[in-house]
Amino acid sequence: QVQLVESGGGLVQAGGSLRLSCAASGRIFSSYAMGWFRQAPGKEREFVAAISWSGGSTYYAESVKGRFTISRDNTKNTMYLQMSSLKREDTAVYYCAARSYVPVTSANEYPLWGQGTQVTVSS
Numbered sequence: 001q002v003q004l005v006e007s008g009g010g011l012v013q014a015g016g017s018l019r020l021s022c023a024a025s026g027r028i029f030s031s032y033a034m035g036w037f038r039q040a041p042g043k044e045r046e047f048v049a050a051i052s053w054s055g056g057s058t059y060y061a062e063s064v065k066g067r068f069t070i071s072r073d074n075t076k077n078t079m080y081l082q083m084s085s086l087k088r089e090d091t092a093v094y095y096c097a098a099r100s101y102v103p104v105t106s107a108n109e110y111p112l113w114g115q116g117t118q119v120t121v122s123s
Helices: none
Strands: 002-007 010-013 018-026 032-039 046-051 058-060 068-073 078-083 092-100 117-122
Touching (some): 002 092, 018 032, 018 092, 018 117, 046 068, 046 078, 058 068
Parallel strands (some): 010 117
Antiparallel strands (some): 002 018, 032 046, 032 092, 046 058, 092 117
């Protein structure tokens, strides 16, 4: 079983940047596809980005494409989400998730989740 812990959230002004990290422990991190999701107050959890086990394939929600970059370092058992040009609508709790096989965009397909980290973008 893989345990996931997010970090790097905080308060940032619109237009600013943040980098989130998701540290994994437990079984072989490199065998898992990973994803980032977010949930704003009163809204459903939504897909942000996903990455294959090797890092060779990445996927993004249209709302973050060109602004966010997902990456992973399997030697450090860590996944990252570099967020730039942040907007107020990016405010949410951000979660990392893991699953076997290929990355997908549906939250229901990820059995492993971190506890989340808050990102707040002010105007």
